Amino acid sequence: PQPLMERKQLKIQLSKPNEYWDVIRRSRLLFQQVATANAQHQNSLAKLRFDTNRPDPQYEIGDLVLIKVLDKSSKLKEQFEGPYRITEQKGPATFVVKLEDPEEDDNPNFTKQVTTCDMKRVITRDI
Structure with missing residues (x-):
């Protein structure tokens, strides 16, 4: 009987003495493919977890918006300033406001x- 903590050794049988290099090369390629697939799968899972509670705001030209104040000198100051009107869209998430x-x-x-x-x-209401 074998002790419980001892590992079993995996034996690889080679038909020719110089075949070991081909076996190592194929094993290494297989390990790389599995590691790449695992990394891509984990990346997609992390993106799914990140995007679950993320808002995806859609803005159009002419919308009224408030702009976040980047000066954090005091936590009692206003967090947003405005209102601004969107005049131009530079990219999918970049706008020019006035x-x-x-x-x-x-x-x-x-x-x-x-x-x-x-x-x-800015949500406007008529009273």
């Missing part, structure tokens, strides 16, 4: 380029 009320600003032609993660939609 201040909605130009009388409030010193420079009425001022535009800002922002991404969707820094924007929040």
Whole structure:
């Protein structure tokens, strides 16, 4: 009988003395393929877990949005500023916005380029 903690040795039978190199090469290729497939599968699972509770906001030209204030000097300050109106779309998640009320600003032609993660939609209600 074998002790419980001792591993069984895997024996590989080679028909020719120089065949070991081909066996090692094929085994290495198989290990690489399995490792690559496992990494891709784990990557897709991680993406699924990440995307489950992520919002996917869709903005259009002309929408009113608030822009996140990037100055974190005080936690009591406002987190968003605006409202801004979207004037142009540069990419799938990049927009150019312009201040909605130009009388409030010193420079009425001022535009800002922002991404969707820094924007929040303004919901207007008629009372």
